[in-house]
Amino acid sequence: MASAPASLEVSAGRSLGSRVHAGDAVAYSITLISAGSILLVTVMLVYFLWTGSELTRHKFGFEFIVTQVWDPVVEQYGALPFIFGTVVTAGLALLISVPLGVGAAIFLAELAPRRLSSSMTFLIELLAAVPSVIYGLLGIFLLVPVMRTYLVPALKAVLGSLPIFSGPFYGPSILSASVVLSIMIVPFIVSVSREVLLVVPTDQREASLALGATTWETTWKVVVPYARRGIFGSIFLALARALGETMAVTMVIGNTPKLQSSLLAPGHTIAALIASEFAEATSATYLQALTEMGLVLFALTIILNGLAQLLLLTTGSRVKA
């Protein structure tokens, strides 16, 4: 008598288990295929960039990354000024947009009245959807003239002795490109960071307030650290967009592949170079050099993202300690 219910339980459990298993297998394989397609695209991308640049990789070797001359007439290709321009513009753009973006996200998620917050969020998501060429136009027709007449003279008056603000300012420059980039990536940081801050559990806030912390102390010392990983995620996304931006950058950077210490001087980036020269690249070496630039940009993105992850890990351990 005692064994009957037990066997019933077992059989019920078994049938239930097998039903779940069948569905699981389907879901498992579907999601596996989805994930696998991402891997496949990445592999294809690397394969294409790698085989497409065979000629120049063999011809120039490591020289390609460390030399400065880009001269299609004599088929001499060096990537350094472009790598420099890419890193500096993306870095400077982050420097401007991270405080701005995170600040705005904190305000919208924690401090602003609900109605203001939702309408502002709508605007920010609208800005994130604006095509980059529009930002380029904004840069050319509004930002650069304003910078030339007001911002840069003021900057030079205060900080003109620094080498990074030396030399004449024509308009198109590394600084202009960085400012346009920072405007473009702020919406990403705000939008994602705000979402992350909103999902911080209410009991975290309540616990902090119950301990006698002020609203700002709760926000800054409890909510923001809790959402830290997500905020960093938004910054990675912004960094990736800044590194890969072509149109808006090429419109305001001056497209001059020279290494210059001044941020007021024109520069060039890898993505802008590929966009502006690929269509008309005639010789095989020229095309391959541009493809290798794509490979360099890919590697650069991986390295910078890796460094950012490392930063996240090290700061994470410090907070814990």
Add this chain to the structure above:
Amino acid sequence: MKRLLTIVVLAALFAAMSFAQLNITGAGATFPYPMYSKWFDEYHKLNSNIQINYQSIGSGGGINQVTEGTVDFGGSDAILTPEQIKAFQTKRMTNVLAFPTVLGADVPIYNIPGVTAELNFTQDALAGIFLGKITKWNDMAIASANAGVKLPAGDIIVVHRGDPSGTSFIWTDYLAKVSPEWKTKVGAGAAVNWPVGLAGKGNEGVSGQVKQTPNTIGYVELIFARQNKMTFGKVRNKSGAFVKADLAGVSAAAVGATMADDFHAGSSGSQPSITDAPGKTAYPISSFTWLLVPEEIKDKQKAKVITDFLKWMLGPGQKMTEALDFAQLPAPVVAKELKAVAKVH
């Protein structure tokens, strides 16, 4: 019954063939695109079963695609290099012919606060400015040719094309001819290692930066400058006259061009450069633009359509050029070209 069926099927096939639209595709240079699309449109009106499509993807892309055989013909503002010709011959097993279609020119544009006059530029002034040796607008090399114009002491900012282009090719080809230093230090090409300056993408990018930035000088295509009603400078030609670019001046530059009879693409006289051309009225920064056609085309129907079109383009087609601000080919060039068109088979 069987026989009847065969006849019906054959008749249907025949009808389908004769009414089928024949599509010809081309790709290449952007500058002659308005002219080409007008021609192809007019030609389609005359021959409703023939549709010629042209993608203006740039000279480089045009050369690549006709070499790969993905299009039936290419368009190019640039003279093909020996490597490009070799690549074409090994891939397509035939020669590539270059047929001039219309003429184009580059003009210097500038933005100097307080100066509205049309400036005169000597060969030395242009080369010096673009080499970065002449750095002030009131430099004697510029001022001496512009008596009566008050030029400021501002630093000259050079604006050039950032994307490789036929426009840059014409400009640098001209500078290489008038300045030995430019020839050795920079050279001629669709993209070069510019000694100084900022770069813009496309004619609109260059003109935009010139308009936006005081004390700049740049160069754009004549058609672009005319259609946007821009002020541009005169350039001194080989005979010593300052010429303002116009259609007659550009055609005059092509009159003296010596064309080889074979029309094989390449710099050996079949694709002559007409920058710095002699002749009193010749505008010195002019160039042909070419259609690149394989000498032997496998699809004989297409070969016939292409030759027919080329003949039409050299006849009635040339009459349509000036309405669109393109300079037409001089008569001797047309005569020679008509003979060479027969080589396409």
